[in-house]
Amino acid sequence: MERFITFEGIEGCGKSTQIKLAGGYLSERRIPFIMTEEPGGTPIGRKIREMLLNNVPRDTANMSSETELLLFSAARAQHIKDVIGPALKEGRVVLCDRFSDATIAYQGFGRGLDIDFIRRVNDFSSAGLKPHFTLLFDLPVATGLTRAMERIAGNKGMPAEDRFEREALEFHSRVREGYLTLAGDEPDRFRIVDASKDIESVHRAVCVHLLQFINEKL
């Protein structure tokens, strides 16, 4: 039984911390898994990630929304072929930091590109694969952005992956609304986690959801 689990949410929601903790939890239980991320996950994906997220030098600042959509999708196509598809075939649980819901939330709700078209592009780039289970880390936009900016300020000497964080508050509000709409449309696949709580409480909630899903699919 394939178990493809995605972690989603707005900037500063803590999903990247939580996916690592979730990995530790699966390791302790000796459940075979891989942990991966979008954009990224493959050498080609990491090159694309740099183009999409690094804002220094500012030569990507004026990237068009269409270019953005196609770059995220290109990274995804490679990711499915080289990493996610093979891991699922081997029976591993796949934990993925963002996937196709992010494209609908950010490029659809955020940028305003046509959502039906994005769904078709998503189907193409992911060879029809959809997440089986999605944890949505939800919190107020202002709280998330404050956390994200603190993280970026603390990452001295690292590439500043802040092209999206620099978008206006309204952009991030539309992204949040997008995620909540997606979760409302597919309540069986999504679990909404209150990400405004402390790391340990959020982790406990994640473990409960994960175990329930994994046991159902054994």
Ligand code: TMP
């Ligand atoms: P993250 O790894 O810190 O979550 O950063 C990834 C950024 O890319 C984040 O701002 C959301 C954005 N993104 C999209 O806009 N569309 C997508 O399809 C994906 C996967 C990410």
